[in-house]
Amino acid sequence: MSDAVPDVARAEIVGAVRRALAKHGYARLTTKKVAAESEKSEAFFFYHYDTKDDLVVAFLDWATERSAERLAAIDSDDPVTRLFVACDVLVGDYEDEDDRGINVAMMELLSHAPHDEAFHDRLSAYKRSVIDELAAIVSLGIESGAFRDVDPEATAAYLLMTADGTTGAVMALGMTDVGEKVRERLFDYLTSTVLADGVSPPAAFA
Amino acid sequence: MSDAVPDVARAEIVGAVRRALAKHGYARLTTKKVAAESEKSEAFFFYHYDTKDDLVVAFLDWATERSAERLAAIDSDDPVTRLFVACDVLVGDYEDEDDRGINVAMMELLSHAPHDEAFHDRLSAYKRSVIDELAAIVSLGIESGAFRDVDPEATAAYLLMTADGTTGAVMALGMTDVGEKVRERLFDYLTSTVLADGVSPPAAFA
DNA sequence: GTCTATAGCTAGATAGAC
DNA sequence: GTCTATCTAGCTATAGAC
Numbered sequence: 506m507s508d509a510v511p512d513v514a515r516a517e518i519v520g521a522v523r524r525a526l527a528k529h530g531y532a533r534l535t536t537k538k539v540a541a542e543s544e545k546s547e548a549f550f551f552y553h554y555d556t557k558d559d560l561v562v563a564f565l566d567w568a569t570e571r572s573a574e575r576l577a578a579i580d581s582d583d584p585v586t587r588l589f590v591a592c593d594v595l596v597g598d599y600e601d602e603d604d605r606g607i608n609v610a611m612m613e614l615l616s617h618a619p620h621d622e623a624f625h626d627r628l629s630a631y632k633r634s635v636i637d638e639l640a641a642i643v644s645l646g647i648e649s650g651a652f653r654d655v656d657p658e659a660t661a662a663y664l665l666m667t668a669d670g671t672t673g674a675v676m677a678l679g680m681t682d683v684g685e686k687v688r689e690r691l692f693d694y695l696t697s698t699v700l701a702d703g704v705s706p707p708a709a710f711a
Numbered sequence: 712m713s714d715a716v717p718d719v720a721r722a723e724i725v726g727a728v729r730r731a732l733a734k735h736g737y738a739r740l741t742t743k744k745v746a747a748e749s750e751k752s753e754a755f756f757f758y759h760y761d762t763k764d765d766l767v768v769a770f771l772d773w774a775t776e777r778s779a780e781r782l783a784a785i786d787s788d789d790p791v792t793r794l795f796v797a798c799d800v801l802v803g804d805y806e807d808e809d810d811r812g813i814n815v816a817m818m819e820l821l822s823h824a825p826h827d828e829a830f831h832d833r834l835s836a837y838k839r840s841v842i843d844e845l846a847a848i849v850s851l852g853i854e855s856g857a858f859r860d861v862d863p864e865a866t867a868a869y870l871l872m873t874a875d876g877t878t879g880a881v882m883a884l885g886m887t888d889v890g891e892k893v894r895e896r897l898f899d900y901l902t903s904t905v906l907a908d909g910v911s912p913p914a915a916f917a
Numbered sequence: 918g919t920c921t922a923t924a925g926c927t928a929g930a931t932a933g934a935c
Numbered sequence: 936g937t938c939t940a941t942c943t944a945g946c947t948a949t950a951g952a953c
Contacts, residue, residue: 575863620738683838
C-alpha cells in the first residue's frame with residue numbers, strides 16, 4: 506500500500522500525527538507540532554514522507570483501517586448482536602480520549618475533503634465500506650428471520666448517518682446528554698423497526 | 712452583538728469569508744484569500760476586525776443565525792408539515808452550491824471546535840437551539856394529537872443527528888445516493904414512529 | 918537514517934499616506 | 936475608512952554533517 510516506509514517508522518509517525526491532531530486540530534497542525542509529539546526531529550518525518558500532507562494521509566489511512574477493523578472484529582454470529590454492537594461502536598465512546606481525538610480528527614479531514622482529493626478518496630471509500638458492512642449484517646438478519654424485510658443498503662446508510670452526526674455533536678462539542686438520548690432512540694429504532702416481531706435486543710441494550 | 716462593525720462592512724466581510732471558505736476550506740484559509748474574494752484590500756478586513764479568527768467568527772455568527780432563521784421561517788401551522796419541512800431543511804440541498812459551501816464550512820468549524828472556544832460556544836448554542844426548535848414542534852404535534860407520545864427532546868436530538876451526519880456525507884463527500892436513501896428512511900421514520908396512527912405525511916414527502 | 922541548521926517563503930498584522 | 940507597502944514570525948522543506 507504505502508511505498509515502503511518501514512513499519513516502525515510509520516507507527517512512530519502515525520502516532521505523532523495522531524497526538525498532534527488531537528492536541529491542535531488539522532487547521533493548526535504544523536510539522537513542528539508533529540515532531541514535538543515524538544522523540545524524533547522534524548527532518549525524520551520529511552525523510553520518510555515528502556510533504557506534510559502525506560503525513561496526514563498516512564494518519565488517515567491508519568485511522569480508516571483501524572475503524573474498519575474494529576467493525577469487522579465484532580465477535581458474534583448473531584445478526585442482532587452484531588447490528589447493535591456495530592451501531593454502538595460507530596457512535597463511539599466520549600470517555601475514551603484517544604478514540605475521541607481520532608474521531609474528531611477524521612471529521613475535520615472529512616469536512617476538508619472537498620478541498621483535498623486524497624482525503625475525499627479515502628473517506629468516501631471508508632464510508633462506503635462501512636455501509637456495505639452494515640448492509641451485510643442486515644441482509645444476514647433478514648435471511649435468518651431475525652430482521653424484518655427492510656432495505657439493507659438504505660437502512661445501513663441511515664444508521665451510519667445517525668452515528669456520524671452524533672459523533673460530531675458528542676465528540677467535537679461535548680454534548681454528552683444529546684449522545685445519551687440519541688443512543689436510546691437509535692436502539693429503539695433498531696428494536697421497533699429492524700428487528701422482527703418477538704425478537705428482543707441483546708441484553709446489554711435493552 | 713458584534714461591537715459596532717457597520718452593517719455594510721460586515722456584509723462585505725462575511726460574504727468574502729464565506730466565498731473563501733467555500734473555495735479553500737478553513738484549514739487553508741488565509742486573509743489574502745479572503746481579500747481576494749472581495750474588491751477590498753486585506754487591510755480593510757483588519758481595520759474592522761482585529762484578527763483573522765475574528766473574521767471567521769463573524770462568518771460563523773452569520774451562518775448560525777441564517778440557519779436558525781431558515782428553520783424559524785417555516786411557514787405552516789401544521790406540526791406535521793413543519794416537522795417534515797424542518798428535517799428536509801436540516802439535511803440540506805446538495806444542488807444549492809452556496810448552501811453546500813456554508814454547511815461544509817460550518818462542519819469544518821464544528822470539527823475544530825475542541826481547539827477553539829469561540830467556535831465551540833457558538834456551535835453548541837446553535838445545535839441546542841435547533842434541538843429546542845424541533846422539540847417544540849414535536850410537543851405541539853403531541854398536544855394536537857397528530858403525533859404519538861414520544862419524548863420531544865430525545866426525538867429532536869435524534870432527528871438532528873441524522874440530518875447532521877447526512878450533511879457530512881452528502882455535502883462534503885458528494886455521496887448523493889446515500890443522501891437519497893437516508894432521506895427516504897428519515898421520512899419513513901417520521902411517518903411510522905412519530906406520526907399518530909392514521910395521520911399521513913405531507914403530500915410532498917409521501 | 919537521523920540530526921542540526923537554515924533557506925526561502927508566505928502568513929498575519931501594522932504603518933503611514935491619502 | 937481604505938489603500939499600498941512592509942515588517943516579523945513561523946511555516947514547510949532541504950542541505951550537509953554524522
